[in-house]
Amino acid sequence: GAGVSQSPSNKVTEKGKDVELRCDPISGHTALYWYRQSLGQGLEFLIYFQGNSAPDKSGLPSDRFSAERTGGSVSTLTIQRTQQEDSAVYLCASSLVWTSGVNEQFFGPGTRLTVL
Amino acid sequence: QQQVKQSPQSLIVQKGGISIINCAYENTAFDYFPWYQQFPGKGPALLIAIRPDVSEKKEGRFTISFNKSAKQFSLHIMDSQPGDSATYFCAASRSGSRLTFGEGTQLTVNP
Numbered sequence: 001g002a003g004v005s006q007s008p009s010n011k012v013t014e015k016g017k018d019v020e021l022r023c024d025p026i027s028g029h030t031a032l033y034w035y036r037q038s039l040g041q042g043l044e045f046l047i048y049f050q051g052n053s054a055p056d057k058s059g060l061p062s063d064r065f066s067a068e069r070t071g072g073s074v075s076t077l078t079i080q081r082t083q084q085e086d087s088a089v090y091l092c093a094s095s096l097v098w099t100s101g102v103n104e105q106f107f108g109p110g111t112r113l114t115v116l
Numbered sequence: 117q118q119q120v121k122q123s124p125q126s127l128i129v130q131k132g133g134i135s136i137i138n139c140a141y142e143n144t145a146f147d148y149f150p151w152y153q154q155f156p157g158k159g160p161a162l163l164i165a166i167r168p169d170v171s172e173k174k175e176g177r178f179t180i181s182f183n184k185s186a187k188q189f190s191l192h193i194m195d196s197q198p199g200d201s202a203t204y205f206c207a208a209s210r211s212g213s214r215l216t217f218g219e220g221t222q223l224t225v226n227p
Contacts, residue, residue: 004159033214043160043205043217056213091159095212102167103148103212107159 004108021077025094038088082115122218135193139206146208196225
């Protein structure tokens with residue numbers, strides 16, 4: 001595909017359930033980022049991957065949140081024991097390795113998570 | 117140190133007018149400043165970006181002005197069109213790491 005894809009586009013779950021959100025980055029992009037967008041909080045950084053390693057996971061709000069990336073491509077964000085405050089749009093972005101100060105991050109359409 | 121402040125929160129302009137959105141940052145280590153445009157139900161789309169060694173960058177109707185000493189940068193949309201109605205976010209990053217976003221500006225261009 002030409003752009004970043006995310007699945008599912010919408011997810012409704014009950015409080016306490018686990019959810020997995022998937023991101024397929026642009027082919028060849030080595031960097032992958034997860035952000036969260038919620039009303040009143042704007043766009044918040046969650047975690048950054050360079051290849052399969054995560055040099056910056058400082059934005060994960062609690063230990064219920066985890067993410068992995070395999071084969072330097074697909075990434076999965078997992079939220080365990082979901083809470084209502086986890087309701088938000090989860091956005092994934094990818095970019096080529098940073099060179100010459102350029103960090104063009106391309107975003108997917110997001111997954112809208114609703115926790116009832 | 118990591119914050120980016122954006123104003124105004126909302127902006128209404130007439131078709132053909134100039135839209136101006138301002139951002140200020142604190143961290144002098146930031147070295148990349150993009151603007152993103154977001155339509156409802158879509159992810160943010162990169163609009164235009166600038167590095168701190170340049171004071172202005174223009175792409176079509178969109179211009180970024182950058183003031184390094186004041187730690188401020190702004191987006192100017194010339195000849196604003198109804199199709200430009202969207203939410204605009206400024207952002208900043210350091211050495212290819214996370215983007216730190218402003219709070220967003222909801223732009224409405226009236227026909």
